[in-house]
Amino acid sequence: MAYDHKSIESKWQQAWEEQGLYRAEVDWSRPKHYAVTMLPYPSGDLHIGHWYAMTPSDARARFMRMKGYNVLFPMGFDAFGLPAENAAVQNNIHPWPWTYDNIERMRIQLRTMGAMFDWERETVSCDPEYYRWTEWFFKRMFEAGIAYRSKALVNWSETLQTVLANEQVIDGKDERTGQPVIQRMMEQWFFAITDYADELLDFEGIDWPDPIQTMQTNWIGRSEGALVTFESPAGEIPIFTTRPDTLWGATFMVLAPEHELVAGLTSDEQREQVEAYVAASARRTELERMEESRDKTGVFTGGYAVNPVNGSNIPVWIADYVLISYGTGAIMAVPAHDQRDFEFARHFELPIVPVIHPEGAAKLSEPAMVESYVGPGTMVDSGPISGVATTMAKGRQNPSIAAAIDWLEENGAGTESVNFRLRDWLIGRQRYWGSPIPIIHRSDGTMETVPDSDLPVVLPEDVDFVPTGRSPLTYHEPFLNTVDSAGNPAKRETDTLDTFMCSNWYWFRYLSPHFDTAPFDPEEAAYWLPVDTYTGGAEHAVMHLLYARFFVKVMRDLGVFKDTIEAMKEHGRSPDGWFDEPFRQVRNQGQILGEERRGDRLAADGDWDGEVLRATSIQVGEDVAGAVVGELMNRTERILKVATADGVITVEVLADAHVDIASIPGDNDINQLKQHLDVERMSKSRGNVVNPDELVEQYGADTVRTYLMFAFDWLKGGPWDSRGIAGARRFLDDVWKLGTGGYEPKAVNEGATTELRRATHKMIKKVEADMVDFKWNTAVAAMMTLRNDLLAARRDANVSGDAWNEAVDTLLSVLAPIAPHITEEVWRSRGHETSVHASPWPAADPELARDETVTMVIQVNGKVRDRIEVPADITAEDAEAAALATERIAEWTSRGEVRKVIARPPKLVNIVVG
RNA sequence: GGGCGAGUGGCGGAAUUGGCAGACGCGCAGGAUUCAGGUUCCUGUGAGGUAACACUCGUGAGGGUUCAAGUCCCUCCUCGCCCA
Numbered sequence: 001m002a003y004d005h006k007s008i009e010s011k012w013q014q015a016w017e018e019q020g021l022y023r024a025e026v027d028w029s030r031p032k033h034y035a036v037t038m039l040p041y042p043s044g045d046l047h048i049g050h051w052y053a054m055t056p057s058d059a060r061a062r063f064m065r066m067k068g069y070n071v072l073f074p075m076g077f078d079a080f081g082l083p084a085e086n087a088a089v090q091n092n093i094h095p096w097p098w099t100y101d102n103i104e105r106m107r108i109q110l111r112t113m114g115a116m117f118d119w120e121r122e123t124v125s126c127d128p129e130y131y132r133w134t135e136w137f138f139k140r141m142f143e144a145g146i147a148y149r150s151k152a153l154v155n156w157s158e159t160l161q162t163v164l165a166n167e168q169v170i171d172g173k174d175e176r177t178g179q180p181v182i183q184r185m186m187e188q189w190f191f192a193i194t195d196y197a198d199e200l201l202d203f204e205g206i207d208w209p210d211p212i213q214t215m216q217t218n219w220i221g222r223s224e225g226a227l228v229t230f231e232s233p234a235g236e237i238p239i240f241t242t243r244p245d246t247l248w249g250a251t252f253m254v255l256a257p258e259h260e261l262v263a264g265l266t267s268d269e270q271r272e273q274v275e276a277y278v279a280a281s282a283r284r285t286e287l288e289r290m291e292e293s294r295d296k297t298g299v300f301t302g303g304y305a306v307n308p309v310n311g312s313n314i315p316v317w318i319a320d321y322v323l324i325s326y327g328t329g330a331i332m333a334v335p336a337h338d339q340r341d342f343e344f345a346r347h348f349e350l351p352i353v354p355v356i357h358p359e360g361a362a363k364l365s366e367p368a369m370v371e372s373y374v375g376p377g378t379m380v381d382s383g384p385i386s387g388v389a390t391t392m393a394k395g396r397q398n399p400s401i402a403a404a405i406d407w408l409e410e411n412g413a414g415t416e417s418v419n420f421r422l423r424d425w426l427i428g429r430q431r432y433w434g435s436p437i438p439i440i441h442r443s444d445g446t447m448e449t450v451p452d453s454d455l456p457v458v459l460p461e462d463v464d465f466v467p468t469g470r471s472p473l474t475y476h477e478p479f480l481n482t483v484d485s486a487g488n489p490a491k492r493e494t495d496t497l498d499t500f501m502c503s504n505w506y507w508f509r510y511l512s513p514h515f516d517t518a519p520f521d522p523e524e525a526a527y528w529l530p531v532d533t534y535t536g537g538a539e540h541a542v543m544h545l546l547y548a549r550f551f552v553k554v555m556r557d558l559g560v561f562k563d564t565i566e567a568m569k570e571h572g573r574s575p576d577g578w579f580d581e582p583f584r585q586v587r588n589q590g591q592i593l594g595e596e597r598r599g600d601r602l603a604a605d606g607d608w609d610g611e612v613l614r615a616t617s618i619q620v621g622e623d624v625a626g627a628v629v630g631e632l633m634n635r636t637e638r639i640l641k642v643a644t645a646d647g648v649i650t651v652e653v654l655a656d657a658h659v660d661i662a663s664i665p666g667d668n669d670i671n672q673l674k675q676h677l678d679v680e681r682m683s684k685s686r687g688n689v690v691n692p693d694e695l696v697e698q699y700g701a702d703t704v705r706t707y708l709m710f711a712f713d714w715l716k717g718g719p720w721d722s723r724g725i726a727g728a729r730r731f732l733d734d735v736w737k738l739g740t741g742g743y744e745p746k747a748v749n750e751g752a753t754t755e756l757r758r759a760t761h762k763m764i765k766k767v768e769a770d771m772v773d774f775k776w777n778t779a780v781a782a783m784m785t786l787r788n789d790l791l792a793a794r795r796d797a798n799v800s801g802d803a804w805n806e807a808v809d810t811l812l813s814v815l816a817p818i819a820p821h822i823t824e825e826v827w828r829s830r831g832h833e834t835s836v837h838a839s840p841w842p843a844a845d846p847e848l849a850r851d852e853t854v855t856m857v858i859q860v861n862g863k864v865r866d867r868i869e870v871p872a873d874i875t876a877e878d879a880e881a882a883a884l885a886t887e888r889i890a891e892w893t894s895r896g897e898v899r900k901v902i903a904r905p906p907k908l909v910n911i912v913v914g
Numbered sequence: 915g916g917g918c919g920a921g922u923g924g925c926g927g928a929a930u931u932g933g934c935a936g937a938c939g940c941g942c943a944g945g946a947u948u949c950a951g952g953u954u955c956c957u958g959u960g961a962g963g964u965a966a967c968a969c970u971c972g973u974g975a976g977g978g979u980u981c982a983a984g985u986c987c988c989u990c991c992u993c994g995c996c997c998a
Contacts, residue, residue, distance in 0.1 A: 214918060215996055339915090421997095541996080710939070711926055721926065727939045769930090778928065781938035788938090795955095857934045862982045864934055902981050908933050912981050 003736035005700025009821045013114055021835060022116040024072040026527040028571050033069035034528045035061040036507050036583075038536030038544075039076045039123075043083060044102035046109035048690040048708075048720065052592045055705045056714055056776050057535040058115040062817035063771045065116070066841040072528055073116050074510040076123035077103050080131075081499045085433040088465040095433045096461060099126055109693065114701050114820045116837070123509045125502040130509060131435040132456035133519040134502055137551075139438055139449050140558050146192045149447075152426060153258070153325065156184035162470040163430045177468075182282045185258060185324075189428035189437065189495055193550045197222065197420045200549055205577060207585040212541045219542045221421025224395030226405050228332070228414035232305040232316065234264030240327040240419045243334065244408060245390060245400035247309045248382035249355035250332040251345065253316045254298065256324040257281040265316050267302025274299050274318065281320035296321070296347045307332075308413040310383060319344065327419055335372065336364065342372035355382045356390055379403075425547065427498045432463065432471045434496030441491045442484045451485075457492070471496075500544060504551040507531050507582070519560070526567035534583035537591070545586065552582040587774050590717025592708075594689070690720050702819035703729045709776035709818055731784055732822055738790050739812060739826035743804045746797040753799045759789045760807045761849035764842050767814045780818065786811055805830075810842045858883045859910040860892040876903040883909035 016022060037057035040050055061073040084095035103124065110117065123130060141147040155164040159179040163186065174181055193200075197220050203213050225242035230253060237253065255262055257278045266274045277299040298319030305316050321340070322331055335345035336354040345352050354364035358377045379388045379400050384407050390400035396416075408414035428437070436457040438450035450457055460479045463472035473479055473494040484490040505519065511528055512521035555561060556579045565575040603626030606615035617626070695704045707728035712718050763786045770779035790807055793799045809830065816823040816836045827836035851872045856879060858866040866888045870879060880903045883889060893913055900912040 211918060211995085218917070218997060221997090538995080707939095713927070716920090716927095718926070721940070724926065724940045731939085766930095777926090778938080781928075784938055855934080859933085859982075862933095862980095867934075900981060902933095904933060908982090910933080910981050 001740065003733055003822065005702060005822070006697075008825045009112070009114060009701055012821045012824050013111060016116075016835075016837075017119075021837065022073070022118050023120055024070065024074075024118050026524060027070050028527065030070040031068065032528055033061070033064040033071045033533070034507075034531045035064065035071060035073045035533045036510075036531050036535075037073075037075075038534075038540065039078050039503070039506060040106065041081060041083070042077045042079050042099055042102040042106055044105055046106055046692060048692050048695075049592050051113065051692050051704060052708050052712075052717070053536060053589050054110075054115060055113055056589065056709055056774065057533075058113065058117075059705070059709065059776065059817040060533065060535070060771065060774065062116055062820065062837060063841070065837065066813070066817065066839065068840065071116070072118060072121075072510075074121040074123070074507075075110065075115075075117040075119070076121075076506055076510065077106070077125065078499065078503050078506070079103065079124050079126035080434045080496075080502055082431070082433070085431060085465075088433075092465065094461065094463075094465075096126075112693070112696050112701055113705070116820075121510045121513055123506055123513045125435075125499075125506060126433070128456050128458055129514065129516075130506075131502070133509065134435040134497065134505070135438040135450075135456050136452065136519065137505065137555075138435075138497065138501070139452070139455075140560075141191065141554060142439070142449060144554075144558055146195070146554055147427070148190055148192065149187050150190055150424075151185045152188040152190070153183045154186045154188060155181045156186065157181050160468060160470060162468075162474070180283070183284070184282065188426055190424040191427050191550075193425045193547070194420055194422055196550050196553050197422050199553060200422075200546065206581050206583070208583075209538075209586065209588060212538070212545060212586065212588070215541045216546050219422060219546065223419050223421070225401070225417060225419065226408055226414045227328075227417040228308060228408060230305040230308060230314075230332070232261065232265060232303060234261045234303065237261060237305055237316075237330050238328045239330045239332050240417060241332055242394065242419075243337070243401065244414065245379060245382070245385060245388075245398070245404040246334040246337050246355055247307065247332065247404065248379075248385075249334045249336050249353045250307055250314060251335060251351045251353055252314050252333045253305055254319045254322050254331050254333055254344070255301075255316060256322040256329040257318050257320055258324040259318070259329050262301065262318055265301045265303030265305075270300060270302035274301055277318060277320075284320060296344050298344065298348065300348075308411075309408075315350070317344075317348075325423055326421070336366070336369070337372050337374060339372045339374070342369075353381070355380060425498075425550075427501055428495035429498055430471050430474075430494075431496050432459065432465075432473055434499060435502055436473075437493040437495050437497060439493040440482060440484050441493065443488055443490060448484055500547050503544060504547055505555075507534075518563070520564075522563035522567045525561075525564040526571060526573070529564065530578055530581065531583045533585045533587070535587050535589065538588035541588070545583075548582045553580065556580060587715075589714050590712070592690070592712075592717050593719040690722070695725070699725060699729050700732075700821070702822045703732055706732060706780060706819050710780040712777065714774055714776050731780075731787060732819060734787050734791065735811065735815065735819075736822060736826060738787070738794070739808055740829055741794075743794060743801065743808075744797065745799060745801055745804070748800050749796075749798040752793065752796065753803045756789060756793055756799045756803045756807055757848050758851070759786055760803075760810050761844045761846075764810060764814060764844035765846075765849055768841070768844065771817070776818070779814075783811060783815055812836060813839060813842045854906045856883070856906055857908045858886065858889055859908065860889065860913055862910060865889060865892055870906050872906050874906045876905050879903045879905040879909050883911065 035057065037054050040046070058073065061071050065071040079099050084099050087093055087098050088095045107119075125131065125134070138147055156162075157164055157174050157177075157179050160174065160177065164174060164181055173179060201217060201220055201222060223242050225240060226244035227238055227240055228244060228247065230237045230239065237255070239253070241247070255265075258281075262274065262278065277297075296319070298317045301316050301318060303316045304313040306312070307314055322329065333341040333344065333350075334355075335341040335350065335352040337356055342352070344350070352366045352369060354366060354369070354373065356373060356375075356377045357363050357380045358373055358375055361377075363380070364373055376389075376391045379385050379390055382388075385400060385403045388400045388403045391398050394401075396402045396405065405414075405416045409416065436459060438455060438457045440448050440450060442448060460473075460476050463476050465472060471494060473492075473496070480492055480494065482490055482492050508520045508525065508529075511524040515521045561575075561579045565579070568575045568578075603618070604615040605617040605626040692704060699707075703725065707725045710728055711721065711724050763782050766782040767779045770776070770782070786807065790804075790811070793804065793807075809827075809832075812823045812827050812830075813836060816827075816839075820837060823836050827839075832839070853869045854872050855867050856870045856874070857864055858868065866883075866886050868882060868886060870882060874882070880901050883903075884893065884898075884901070889911065893911060896913040898911060899914045902908075902910040902912075904910075
């Protein structure tokens with residue numbers, strides 16, 4: 001019988017579900033493993049990227065299960081968010097049915113993966129049963145002062161009289177109505193994530209990828225320095241600086257245009273200019289303002305402030321590169337030692353006063369400076385700290401900074417301070433399709449929370465999605481109008497929560513999705529928490545993964561885990577250190593890109609040098625002509641391989657060749673050829689979208705899973721190649737035939753039998769190590785190698801039946817996590833009573849896996865000159881003697897004197913002959 | 915501009931972390947099976963070189979450390995991500 005994936009896969013998916021094979025239940029007698037893969041947004045179609053993310057995570061969970069763990073691997077939907085609301089506005093479909101229809105479709109698609117999801121624990125974040133607790137968390141955070149309202153710059157549409165989300169603003173205009181949008185300070189909801197900044201910098205005890213730790217650390221951006229206050233007629237201007245040692249070189253100040261003292265500092269002569277500038281910067285987003293390539297702009301206010309270190313009066317400017325949301329919204333400018341300040345000073349002809357004497361160089365002279373000096377040296381013209389050395393070190397590690405901070409503190413001019421780049425998390429969204437914020441605004445302007453018994457505040461369903469740019473909640477009177485606790489008329493909060501808040505705690509809800517007295521059941525939590533392995537895309541490296549860490553620390557501090565900790569203790573497990581971080585181990589997969597396109601048509605002209613064309617002219621485009629015309633296949637340095645009608649031609653591009661690429665305007669160079677090739681290749685443009693449903697139909701889920709895990713380095717991803725999948729299918733066809741075809745030994749050979757057993761046990765060891773490490777491609781390669789050994793053994797029929805059966809059953813066991821259906825079918829057909837997925841992981845016997853002899857490489861002066869078979873336990877002396885004794889080596893050693901012999905038994909001997 | 919990561923056959927990718935470069939697969943070529951195509955089965959497949967060996971070259975470029983470098987160090991080029 002041939003391998004028919006269709007009947008097998010649906011049969012086993014149904015059987016596993018009926019038997020509840022993947023239902024995970026608390027069992028204190030067994031070790032647990034809680035595996036979570038990032039839950040999908042219900043866009044309506046499962047794409048190949050979902051398979052690439054989820055099926056290896058499933059394989060890992062299955063592997064852990066076979067290793068003896070009680071494994072929980074749930075699935076859910078992150079269902080609030082923008083696309084549903086856009087669909088509502090564009091197609092007049094309410095987000096509710098749109099979302100739930102999509103979820104229904106995706107559930108079916110997800111089932112075709114054959115993953116071990118425990119559907120009993122499914123969680124949907126837009127379900128009132130779920131967001132009741134999202135609101136509850138918000139309430140606790142509000143009560144604890146972690147959720148608060150404060151002014152922030154927002155996108156404001158004067159014509160619509162509404163705040164717009166960043167995604168709604170394109171080029172400074174509302175994307176729907178085209179009305180202008182300005183930046184305006186307004187009251188917004190925040191979470192005080194900066195309170196946890198220091199703790200979030202600590203990754204002790206968790207196993208996360210280094211790049212993520214680096215990204216989060218940079219994102220938090222801790223910098224040490226001092227807070228210094230400048231006096232001005234309009235009031236005190238505090239600034240934060242990382243270089244208080246250069247205060248004596250501060251020649252002007254710059255305030256953000258939104259700074260509250262701007263109006264007070266502005267002189268009458270300057271008022272018109274200042275007001276125009278403030279209005280102009282309101283039209284720019286923060287992102288635009290931070291573009292460094294932009295020309296420096298700014299306006300003098302006409303006001304002055306006093307530098308506290310020397311009493312000098314320095315001019316106060318405003319410029320939009322200073323952001324109100326960073327630090328204090330004001331900076332001191334030291335043009336001699338800061339490049340941005342230097343450029344500003346030169347542009348506006350402001351004074352530059354050097355205060356660092358560069359190491360081993362002449363003293364800086366202001367008129368001659370063409371850029372700021374940021375290197376080490378000695379402080380000069382800096383009052384009390386003159387003569388102190390300055391280094392490249394940051395904070396107090398730098399003697400000049402330490403001296404300056406000490407002086408500031410002694411003289412009451414400033415204090416040592418730490419500033420973070422991280423800002424508090426703006427969580428309010430002027431959107432409908434999100435979790436409501438359970439706040440009531442009283443008529444006197446104060447706020448109160450909705451009582452727990454009234455949670456959740458439910459989104460009204462009878463809303464109109466008129467494309468006004470405003471959230472329907474803002475004009476839905478029955479929702480809006482309510483009463484406060486005293487019975488007086490009041491208004492509901494109409495902001496909803498950022499969807500990152502919903503995805504902050506979903507793995508807790510999986511534990512008990514229908515629990516109705518708390519966000520999660522402490523009895524479940526005590527057993528399953530924390531999450532042991534969390535997998536998902538690296539695009540969530542900062543936001544989601546940082547917010548998740550923050551949120552768990554908040555939960556801990558709010559005492560949310562109190563009952564869980566009690567339950568844990570009752571079961572004799574120590575809760576210490578288990579509730580500081582959400583995920584003990586995190587791994588990120590790469591991304592699957594669109595299928596490679598053939599390279600572009602290219603024509604080259606030049607002079608032939610043998611087979612190689614030395615090109616003086618290259619053209620890329622559709623209608624091109626030249627000596628060589630074909631598709632660009634590959635490029636290394638100056639060498640191009642071009643597939644022409646006559647085969648592959650090598651073209652060397654001369655250094656001064658003329659390059660013309662039709663799709664890239666202007667002058668082109670050779671490097672752009674490669675870039676162009678790559679960009680085209682990786683484009684996800686229409687026509688190369690990979691549909692997993694079609695692949696499953698044609699090859700089967702097992703083949704798709706195997707191919708995805710085999711063809712890529714999981715951490716890297718890469719372009720899809722539709723041809724390669726045939727190899728995965730051939731492998732499974734072979735597994736089918738080897739497992740179901742029977743085997744009759746003819747002439748049993750002791751050596752061949754031992755070899756097969758050795759290969760089997762080596763394979764177990766290799767696959768196990770690879771699966772622990774998420775190295776799916778090499779795990780599959782090791783299985784394919786055993787497949788090749790089995791094919792050879794069957795052809796020769798020279799291994800014992802026992803060795804054959806051991807090898808086949810082992811192959812099925814280790815392949816089971818990757819290809820769950822075919823392995824189950826073949827496993828059962830071989831007479832096993834229970835599921836392969838409930839069977840234990842095979843044990844690698846180190847005795848059987850050990851090689852008796854190995855191939856030893858003999859090198860002469862580092863080059864391989866001979867190979868011999870030696871016993872695996874050969875001593876260094878014997879290895880050396882054996883190496884020197886071979887005929888070929890004798891030939892080489894006779895040419896000179898043996899100066900040295902390095903023996904690394906049993907793999908290598910290197911003989912130095914000179 | 916700064917930080918992190920990467921660059922290996924025609925392609926995807928291996929290489930036990932300093933010890934045989936190219937595992938495994940795709941593709942391609944030759945052969946067998948077949949009326950034929952496909953499937954399947956054998957064999958080969960980094961480049962040069964040879965009748966075949968030998969040998970020479972070869973992991974983006976250049977230099978260095980070492981008995982030994984894809985791997986470590988320095989300079990440079992290119993790509994990707996993050997931050998400015």
